[in-house]
Amino acid sequence: MPAVLNGIEWQTCLRRILFLNANESAATIAEIENGKLPLATVEVFKGQNAYRFLLETICGLHSPIVGETAVMGQFKEFLLKAKFPKNHWGSFLRRLATSLMIDAKQIRHEHLQGIGSQSYGSLVRQHVKGMPAVAVLGAGKLAREILPWLIGKTKVRVFYRNFDRAKDLLESYPEIDLVKYSGDAQWQESEAALVIAAPLSADEVSRWSDSQSTTFGKCLDLRGDAQSDPVSSAGDVIKLNELFEALRSERERLEVHVEAARSEIKQLVQRQSQQAQFRPFGWEDLCA
Numbered sequence: 001m002p003a004v005l006n007g008i009e010w011q012t013c014l015r016r017i018l019f020l021n022a023n024e025s026a027a028t029i030a031e032i033e034n035g036k037l038p039l040a041t042v043e044v045f046k047g048q049n050a051y052r053f054l055l056e057t058i059c060g061l062h063s064p065i066v067g068e069t070a071v072m073g074q075f076k077e078f079l080l081k082a083k084f085p086k087n088h089w090g091s092f093l094r095r096l097a098t099s100l101m102i103d104a105k106q107i108r109h110e111h112l113q114g115i116g117s118q119s120y121g122s123l124v125r126q127h128v129k130g131m132p133a134v135a136v137l138g139a140g141k142l143a144r145e146i147l148p149w150l151i152g153k154t155k156v157r158v159f160y161r162n163f164d165r166a167k168d169l170l171e172s173y174p175e176i177d178l179v180k181y182s183g184d185a186q187w188q189e190s191e192a193a194l195v196i197a198a199p200l201s202a203d204e205v206s207r208w209s210d211s212q213s214t215t216f217g218k219c220l221d222l223r224g225d226a227q228s229d230p231v232s233s234a235g236d237v238i239k240l241n242e243l244f245e246a247l248r249s250e251r252e253r254l255e256v257h258v259e260a261a262r263s264e265i266k267q268l269v270q271r272q273s274q275q276a277q278f279r280p281f282g283w284e285d286l287c288a
Helices: 026-033 047-058 070-081 088-111 120-128 141-150 202-210 240-248 251-276
Strands: 008-011 016-021 133-137 155-160 177-180 191-196 215-221 236-239
Touching: 008 070, 047 070, 047 088, 047 251, 070 088, 088 251, 120 141, 120 191, 120 215, 133 141, 141 155, 236 240
Parallel strands: 133 155, 133 191, 155 177, 191 215, 215 236
Antiparallel strands: 008 016
Protein backbone atom coordinates (compact mmCIF):
# COMPACT_ATOMS: atom_id res chain seq x y z
CA MET A 1 0.00 0.00 0.00
CA PRO A 2 1.27 3.51 -0.76
CA ALA A 3 1.89 6.05 1.98
CA VAL A 4 -1.26 8.13 2.46
CA LEU A 5 -1.43 11.64 3.87
CA ASN A 6 -3.48 11.79 7.08
CA GLY A 7 -3.94 8.01 7.10
CA ILE A 8 -2.98 5.79 10.05
CA GLU A 9 -2.25 2.08 10.02
CA TRP A 10 -3.05 -0.75 12.44
CA GLN A 11 -1.18 -4.05 12.04
CA THR A 12 -2.66 -7.22 13.60
CA CYS A 13 -1.34 -10.78 13.40
CA LEU A 14 -3.50 -11.51 10.35
CA ARG A 15 -4.16 -8.21 8.59
CA ARG A 16 -3.05 -4.67 7.90
CA ILE A 17 -5.76 -2.04 8.36
CA LEU A 18 -5.49 1.49 7.00
CA PHE A 19 -7.77 4.26 8.25
CA LEU A 20 -8.41 6.71 5.41
CA ASN A 21 -10.35 9.90 4.91
CA ALA A 22 -12.61 9.05 1.96
CA ASN A 23 -12.46 12.58 0.58
CA GLU A 24 -8.73 13.23 0.86
CA SER A 25 -7.79 9.71 -0.31
CA ALA A 26 -10.48 9.33 -2.98
CA ALA A 27 -7.98 8.69 -5.80
CA THR A 28 -6.15 5.94 -3.86
CA ILE A 29 -9.40 4.28 -2.82
CA ALA A 30 -10.65 4.34 -6.43
CA GLU A 31 -7.43 2.66 -7.62
CA ILE A 32 -7.84 -0.06 -4.97
CA GLU A 33 -11.49 -0.68 -5.84
CA ASN A 34 -10.74 -0.77 -9.57
CA GLY A 35 -7.87 -3.23 -9.10
CA LYS A 36 -5.22 -0.84 -10.40
CA LEU A 37 -2.89 -1.40 -7.44
CA PRO A 38 -0.95 -4.74 -7.44
CA LEU A 39 -2.32 -6.02 -4.13
CA ALA A 40 -2.91 -9.72 -3.54
CA THR A 41 -5.85 -9.33 -1.16
CA VAL A 42 -7.60 -6.10 -0.25
CA GLU A 43 -11.03 -5.17 1.10
CA VAL A 44 -12.49 -1.68 1.40
CA PHE A 45 -15.09 -0.89 4.07
CA LYS A 46 -16.78 2.51 4.11
CA GLY A 47 -18.88 4.42 6.61
CA GLN A 48 -21.03 2.24 8.83
CA ASN A 49 -19.59 -0.93 7.30
CA ALA A 50 -16.11 0.26 8.29
CA TYR A 51 -17.16 0.72 11.92
CA ARG A 52 -18.87 -2.68 11.94
CA PHE A 53 -15.83 -4.43 10.47
CA LEU A 54 -13.45 -2.74 12.93
CA LEU A 55 -15.65 -3.62 15.90
CA GLU A 56 -15.99 -7.25 14.78
CA THR A 57 -12.21 -7.46 14.32
CA ILE A 58 -11.43 -6.00 17.75
CA CYS A 59 -13.90 -8.43 19.34
CA GLY A 60 -12.13 -11.36 17.67
CA LEU A 61 -14.98 -12.34 15.35
CA HIS A 62 -12.63 -12.46 12.34
CA SER A 63 -9.92 -14.44 14.15
CA PRO A 64 -9.14 -18.18 13.75
CA ILE A 65 -9.90 -18.49 17.46
CA VAL A 66 -13.34 -16.89 17.76
CA GLY A 67 -13.54 -14.23 20.44
CA GLU A 68 -9.81 -14.25 21.21
CA THR A 69 -8.56 -11.46 23.47
CA ALA A 70 -5.16 -10.89 21.81
CA VAL A 71 -6.51 -8.66 19.03
CA MET A 72 -8.09 -6.27 21.54
CA GLY A 73 -4.72 -6.00 23.25
CA GLN A 74 -3.15 -5.23 19.87
CA PHE A 75 -5.71 -2.47 19.32
CA LYS A 76 -4.95 -0.94 22.73
CA GLU A 77 -1.24 -0.98 21.89
CA PHE A 78 -1.96 0.60 18.52
CA LEU A 79 -3.88 3.45 20.18
CA LEU A 80 -0.98 4.17 22.51
CA LYS A 81 1.48 4.46 19.63
CA ALA A 82 -0.68 5.90 16.83
CA LYS A 83 0.17 9.41 15.63
CA PHE A 84 -3.18 10.97 14.83
CA PRO A 85 -3.17 13.96 12.47
CA LYS A 86 -3.36 17.28 14.29
CA ASN A 87 -6.53 18.44 12.58
CA HIS A 88 -10.29 17.82 12.62
CA TRP A 89 -9.79 14.44 10.92
CA GLY A 90 -7.35 13.37 13.63
CA SER A 91 -9.78 14.48 16.35
CA PHE A 92 -12.51 12.45 14.67
CA LEU A 93 -10.25 9.37 14.57
CA ARG A 94 -9.50 9.71 18.30
CA ARG A 95 -13.21 9.84 19.12
CA LEU A 96 -13.81 6.94 16.78
CA ALA A 97 -11.11 4.84 18.48
CA THR A 98 -12.53 5.63 21.91
CA SER A 99 -16.01 4.59 20.78
CA LEU A 100 -14.63 1.36 19.33
CA MET A 101 -12.95 0.44 22.63
CA ILE A 102 -16.06 1.22 24.67
CA ASP A 103 -18.32 -0.76 22.36
CA ALA A 104 -15.87 -3.67 22.07
CA LYS A 105 -15.64 -3.99 25.87
CA GLN A 106 -19.44 -4.02 26.09
CA ILE A 107 -19.77 -6.70 23.39
CA ARG A 108 -17.10 -8.90 24.95
CA HIS A 109 -18.58 -8.56 28.43
CA GLU A 110 -22.12 -9.43 27.35
CA HIS A 111 -21.52 -12.09 24.71
CA LEU A 112 -17.94 -13.35 24.43
CA GLN A 113 -16.81 -14.16 27.96
CA GLY A 114 -16.76 -17.69 29.34
CA ILE A 115 -17.15 -19.36 25.93
CA GLY A 116 -14.38 -21.91 26.47
CA SER A 117 -10.85 -22.39 25.18
CA GLN A 118 -10.57 -19.33 22.98
CA SER A 119 -6.89 -18.44 23.19
CA TYR A 120 -3.61 -20.21 22.59
CA GLY A 121 -2.91 -20.14 26.31
CA SER A 122 -6.21 -21.70 27.33
CA LEU A 123 -5.85 -24.40 24.66
CA VAL A 124 -2.36 -25.27 25.89
CA ARG A 125 -3.47 -25.36 29.52
CA GLN A 126 -6.29 -27.71 28.61
CA HIS A 127 -3.90 -30.18 26.96
CA VAL A 128 -1.16 -30.14 29.63
CA LYS A 129 -3.56 -30.49 32.55
CA GLY A 130 -2.19 -32.93 35.13
CA MET A 131 1.41 -32.77 33.91
CA PRO A 132 3.92 -32.08 36.74
CA ALA A 133 6.04 -29.78 34.58
CA VAL A 134 5.93 -28.00 31.21
CA ALA A 135 8.90 -27.06 29.06
CA VAL A 136 8.31 -24.07 26.78
CA LEU A 137 10.78 -23.79 23.92
CA GLY A 138 11.03 -20.10 23.10
CA ALA A 139 10.67 -16.85 25.03
CA GLY A 140 9.04 -14.70 22.37
CA LYS A 141 5.56 -13.35 21.77
CA LEU A 142 3.76 -16.69 21.60
CA ALA A 143 5.45 -18.01 24.75
CA ARG A 144 4.51 -14.84 26.62
CA GLU A 145 0.88 -15.29 25.62
CA ILE A 146 0.90 -18.85 26.96
CA LEU A 147 2.71 -18.32 30.28
CA PRO A 148 -0.12 -16.63 32.23
CA TRP A 149 -2.28 -19.70 31.62
CA LEU A 150 0.35 -22.07 33.03
CA ILE A 151 1.64 -20.17 36.07
CA GLY A 152 0.25 -21.64 39.27
CA LYS A 153 -1.03 -24.75 37.49
CA THR A 154 2.27 -26.58 36.95
CA LYS A 155 6.02 -26.08 37.13
CA VAL A 156 7.16 -24.09 34.08
CA ARG A 157 10.59 -24.04 32.47
CA VAL A 158 11.21 -21.58 29.65
CA PHE A 159 14.15 -22.33 27.37
CA TYR A 160 15.63 -19.25 25.71
CA ARG A 161 18.17 -18.69 22.95
CA ASN A 162 18.81 -14.99 23.60
CA PHE A 163 19.06 -14.04 27.27
CA ASP A 164 18.80 -10.29 26.65
CA ARG A 165 15.38 -10.81 25.09
CA ALA A 166 14.22 -13.28 27.74
CA LYS A 167 15.52 -11.91 31.05
CA ASP A 168 12.55 -9.59 31.62
CA LEU A 169 10.32 -12.68 31.91
CA LEU A 170 11.65 -13.24 35.42
CA GLU A 171 10.33 -9.82 36.45
CA SER A 172 6.82 -10.68 35.25
CA TYR A 173 6.90 -14.36 36.18
CA PRO A 174 9.39 -15.02 39.01
CA GLU A 175 7.89 -18.52 39.43
CA ILE A 176 9.37 -19.83 36.17
CA ASP A 177 12.76 -21.44 35.61
CA LEU A 178 14.61 -19.61 32.84
CA VAL A 179 17.06 -22.02 31.22
CA LYS A 180 19.41 -21.72 28.25
CA TYR A 181 18.40 -23.79 25.23
CA SER A 182 21.34 -26.21 25.17
CA GLY A 183 22.17 -29.61 26.65
CA ASP A 184 20.53 -31.38 29.57
CA ALA A 185 18.53 -29.10 31.89
CA GLN A 186 18.91 -31.45 34.90
CA TRP A 187 15.24 -32.29 35.32
CA GLN A 188 13.92 -33.50 38.66
CA GLU A 189 10.64 -34.65 37.13
CA SER A 190 10.53 -37.96 35.30
CA GLU A 191 7.82 -36.72 32.95
CA ALA A 192 6.89 -33.34 31.49
CA ALA A 193 4.96 -31.75 28.62
CA LEU A 194 6.72 -29.93 25.81
CA VAL A 195 5.38 -26.78 24.14
CA ILE A 196 7.24 -25.66 21.01
CA ALA A 197 6.74 -21.90 20.71
CA ALA A 198 9.79 -20.99 18.64
CA PRO A 199 10.67 -21.33 14.92
CA LEU A 200 12.90 -24.39 15.36
CA SER A 201 13.21 -27.22 12.87
CA ALA A 202 11.95 -30.68 13.81
CA ASP A 203 15.53 -31.98 13.80
CA GLU A 204 16.61 -29.29 16.26
CA VAL A 205 13.73 -30.11 18.59
CA SER A 206 14.44 -33.85 18.40
CA ARG A 207 18.14 -33.41 19.17
CA TRP A 208 17.33 -31.19 22.12
CA SER A 209 14.63 -33.48 23.57
CA ASP A 210 16.88 -36.55 23.17
CA SER A 211 19.51 -34.83 25.32
CA GLN A 212 17.08 -34.26 28.19
CA SER A 213 16.88 -36.56 31.21
CA THR A 214 13.08 -36.45 31.31
CA THR A 215 10.37 -38.02 29.16
CA PHE A 216 7.99 -35.73 27.32
CA GLY A 217 4.63 -37.46 27.58
CA LYS A 218 2.94 -34.85 25.43
CA CYS A 219 4.18 -32.36 22.84
CA LEU A 220 2.23 -29.34 21.60
CA ASP A 221 3.78 -28.15 18.35
CA LEU A 222 2.71 -24.53 17.79
CA ARG A 223 5.00 -23.91 14.81
CA GLY A 224 3.40 -22.73 11.60
CA ASP A 225 5.15 -25.53 9.68
CA ALA A 226 4.26 -28.28 12.16
CA GLN A 227 2.53 -30.28 9.41
CA SER A 228 5.21 -29.99 6.75
CA ASP A 229 8.08 -30.54 9.21
CA PRO A 230 6.63 -32.93 11.82
CA VAL A 231 8.30 -33.49 15.17
CA SER A 232 8.81 -37.09 16.31
CA SER A 233 8.29 -37.83 19.99
CA ALA A 234 7.76 -40.81 22.25
CA GLY A 235 4.62 -39.13 23.59
CA ASP A 236 1.57 -37.69 21.88
CA VAL A 237 2.24 -34.86 19.42
CA ILE A 238 -0.53 -32.29 18.93
CA LYS A 239 -0.04 -29.90 16.00
CA LEU A 240 -1.36 -26.37 15.67
CA ASN A 241 -3.83 -27.35 12.95
CA GLU A 242 -5.23 -30.05 15.26
CA LEU A 243 -5.85 -27.44 17.94
CA PHE A 244 -7.77 -25.36 15.41
CA GLU A 245 -9.70 -28.45 14.30
CA ALA A 246 -10.80 -29.05 17.87
CA LEU A 247 -12.10 -25.50 17.93
CA ARG A 248 -14.10 -26.01 14.75
CA SER A 249 -16.11 -28.72 16.51
CA GLU A 250 -17.13 -26.04 19.01
CA ARG A 251 -18.42 -23.76 16.25
CA GLU A 252 -22.06 -24.71 16.56
CA ARG A 253 -22.08 -23.91 20.28
CA LEU A 254 -20.16 -20.68 19.75
CA GLU A 255 -22.36 -19.57 16.87
CA VAL A 256 -25.10 -18.55 19.29
CA HIS A 257 -22.69 -16.19 21.06
CA VAL A 258 -21.27 -14.88 17.79
CA GLU A 259 -24.70 -14.10 16.32
CA ALA A 260 -25.74 -12.32 19.52
CA ALA A 261 -22.54 -10.27 19.36
CA ARG A 262 -23.10 -9.39 15.69
CA SER A 263 -26.70 -8.38 16.41
CA GLU A 264 -25.63 -5.97 19.14
CA ILE A 265 -22.80 -4.64 16.96
CA LYS A 266 -25.41 -3.80 14.31
CA GLN A 267 -27.39 -1.81 16.88
CA LEU A 268 -24.27 -0.01 18.13
CA VAL A 269 -23.29 0.92 14.57
CA GLN A 270 -26.72 2.44 13.98
CA ARG A 271 -26.49 4.37 17.24
CA GLN A 272 -23.03 5.67 16.38
CA SER A 273 -24.25 6.65 12.91
CA GLN A 274 -27.00 8.78 14.39
CA GLN A 275 -24.45 10.56 16.56
CA ALA A 276 -21.96 10.96 13.69
CA GLN A 277 -24.32 12.94 11.48
CA PHE A 278 -23.80 15.97 13.73
CA ARG A 279 -19.99 15.87 13.31
CA PRO A 280 -17.96 17.58 10.59
CA PHE A 281 -16.45 14.20 9.71
CA GLY A 282 -19.26 11.63 9.62
CA TRP A 283 -19.41 8.03 8.43
CA GLU A 284 -19.24 9.06 4.78
CA ASP A 285 -15.63 10.17 5.38
CA LEU A 286 -14.41 6.98 7.06
CA CYS A 287 -12.76 4.24 5.02
CA ALA A 288 -10.94 1.36 6.71
